[in-house]
Amino acid sequence: xxxxxxxxxxxxxSAVTTIVNLAEEAKLAREGVKAPxxxxxxxxKSLVAGGVAGxxxxxxxxxxxxxxxxxxxxxxxxxxYNGTIQGLKYxxxxxxxRGLFRGNGTNCARIVPNSAVKFFSYxxxxxxxxxxxxxxxxxxxxxxxxxxxxxxxxxAGIIAMSATYPMDMVRGRxxxxxxxxxxxxxxxFHALGTVYREEGFRALYKGWLPSVIGVIPYVGLxxxxxxxxxxxxxxxxxxxxxxxxxxxxxTRLACGAVAGTIGQTVAYPLxxxxxxxxxxxxxNAASVVAGEGRSKASxxxxxxxxxxxxxxxxxxxxxxxxxxxxxxxxxVPSIAIAFVxxxxxxxxxxxxxxxxx
Numbered sequence: 001x002x003x004x005x006x007x008x009x010x011x012x013x014s015a016v017t018t019i020v021n022l023a024e025e026a027k028l029a030r031e032g033v034k035a036p037x038x039x040x041x042x043x044x045k046s047l048v049a050g051g052v053a054g055x056x057x058x059x060x061x062x063x064x065x066x067x068x069x070x071x072x073x074x075x076x077x078x079x080x081y082n083g084t085i086q087g088l089k090y091x092x093x094x095x096x097x098r099g100l101f102r103g104n105g106t107n108c109a110r111i112v113p114n115s116a117v118k119f120f121s122y123x124x125x126x127x128x129x130x131x132x133x134x135x136x137x138x139x140x141x142x143x144x145x146x147x148x149x150x151x152x153x154x155x156a157g158i159i160a161m162s163a164t165y166p167m168d169m170v171r172g173r174x175x176x177x178x179x180x181x182x183x184x185x186x187x188x189f190h191a192l193g194t195v196y197r198e199e200g201f202r203a204l205y206k207g208w209l210p211s212v213i214g215v216i217p218y219v220g221l222x223x224x225x226x227x228x229x230x231x232x233x234x235x236x237x238x239x240x241x242x243x244x245x246x247x248x249x250x251t252r253l254a255c256g257a258v259a260g261t262i263g264q265t266v267a268y269p270l271x272x273x274x275x276x277x278x279x280x281x282x283x284n285a286a287s288v289v290a291g292e293g294r295s296k297a298s299x300x301x302x303x304x305x306x307x308x309x310x311x312x313x314x315x316x317x318x319x320x321x322x323x324x325x326x327x328x329x330x331x332v333p334s335i336a337i338a339f340v341x342x343x344x345x346x347x348x349x350x351x352x353x354x355x356x357x
Contacts (some may be wrong), residue, residue: 045346045349045350046116046119046120046123046346047116047117047119047120048116048345048349049119049341049342049343049345049346049349050115050116050117050118050119050120050342051112051113051115051116052112052341052342052345053115053119053337053338053339053341053342053345054108054111054112054114054115054116054118054338055108055111055112055115056337056338056341057333057334057335057337057338057341058104058107058108058111058334059104059108060333060334060337061330061333061334062100062101062104062107063088063091063100063101064084064326064327064329064330065104065107065175065330065334066091066099066100066101066102066103066104066175067081067084067087067088067091067323067326068323068326068327068330069103069172069175069176069275069323070087070091070175070176070288070323071087071322071323071326072271072272072275072276072322072323073172073176073275073276073279073288073289074288074289075288075289075290075291076314076315076319077291078287078291080288081288083325084325084326084329087326088100094178094179095178095179099178102174102175102177103171103172103174103175103177105187105188106167106170106171106174106175106187106188106191107171107175109167109188110164110167110168110171110188113163113164114160114161114163114164114168115160115338115342117156117159117160117163117164118156118157118159118160118219119156119342121155121156121159121160122152122153122155122156122223125151125152125155125156126144126148126149126152129144129148129151129152130142130143130144130148133148143231144227146224146225146228147224149220149223149224149227149228150220150221150223150224151220152223153219153220153221153222153223153224154215154216154219154220156219156223157215157216157218157219157220158212158215158216161211161212161215162208162212165204165205165208165211166192166204166205167188167192168211169195169203169204169205169206169207169278170185170188170191170192170195170204171188172275172278172279173185173191173195173278173279173282173286174187174188174191176279176286176288176289177286178286178287178288180286180287181284181286181287182284182286182287183283183284192204198283199281199282199283203281206277206278206280206281207273207274207275207276207277207278208274209303209304210270210271210273210274210277210304210307211270211274213270214267214270214271214274215267217263217266217267218263218264218266218267219263220263221259221262221263221266222259222260222262222263222335223259224259225255225258225259225262225263226255226256226258226259226339229255229258229259230247230252230255233247233251233255234247252336252339252340252343253336253337253340254336255336255339256335256336256337256338256339256340257333257335257336259335259339260331260334260335260336261328261331263331263335264327264328264331268320268321268324268327269308269320269321271327272311272319272320272321272322272323273304273307273308273311273320276301276307276311277301277304277307280300280301281300308320
């Protein structure tokens with residue numbers, strides 16, 4: 001809803017109509033500039049670049065990603081992971097090297113199409129919004145403002161997240177599994193089938209609402225801050241740079257790090273809530289969630305508001321930030337590597353970088 005309001009106010013048209021027609025308008029905006037074959041090739045290259053960026057960045061920080069989820073969902077009456085260093089040591093001691101990367105295969109299977117759709121959708125949404133903005137303002141030289149970039153980023157994030165959410169849901173459960181879990185998901189497809197068979201189709205979208213709400217500040221701010229920082233560097237030219245492609249990898253890394261830090265800080269409580277909601281209804285849940293010996297049952301939630309209320313009531317406000325430290329260590333290099341890898345791969349593949357081209 002928030003993303004629709006931003007776009008709607010910016011264009012003066014129906015928010016829903018604007019979002020639905022963005023891809024087609026972006027295509028029309030480019031007609032007469034690129035040949036159809038070139039446009040299709042450019043789209044394919046953008047998808048490849050986005051997929052590579054997502055896979056590389058998540059694999060690089062997989063141990064921290066798993067620890068973050070374990071801290072978010074572990075039963076408060078049976079603490080096994082207590083901090084970043086202790087948690088990593090405990091995983092290494094109890095599950096050896098493989099434990100550090102448990103769930104990473106599923107994560108990569110999810111994040112590659114997710115990142116590909118997200119990056120591609122952002123470019124298409126940005127092009128469409130820019131075309132509409134120029135048409136309504138009458139200024140053919142107008143550029144995207146930070147608010148318009150926020151709308152484009154939020155739209156791209158919601159589309160990508162919704163398309164791959166069932167994979168994220170089962171990835172969370174596989175990540176929480178340990179060698180002591182009473183029942184083992186053997187992989188992504190086995191987990192998808194088991195959840196569907198035992199809990200129904202709707203279970204595959206548990207935690208979807210807080211995920212959508214969290215996408216707006218997280219993905220939206222990531223893109224908006226990153227692109228705005230790049231534009232500022234180019235316009236102010238502090239390093240004698242003129243073109244975007246001349247920005248060094250270190251400079252791009254810094255821009256991505258700042259964007260990632262801001263986005264994850266704002267959206268983190270929603271991430272905790274969605275992970276906890278994903279665990280609800282899990283038969284033979286891992287001991288991390290159910291508690292050792294099942295002496296203390298994990299909480300059940302009827303919805304997002306109920307999850308917020310019970311989490312704060314039983315564990316305090318700080319519970320909404322459980323796992324923030326490993327996530328902070330993880331998210332900065334993860335987002336930065338994703339953005340840099342995407343642009344580097346695009347350069348290698350010969351994809352044009354500027355939206356106005």
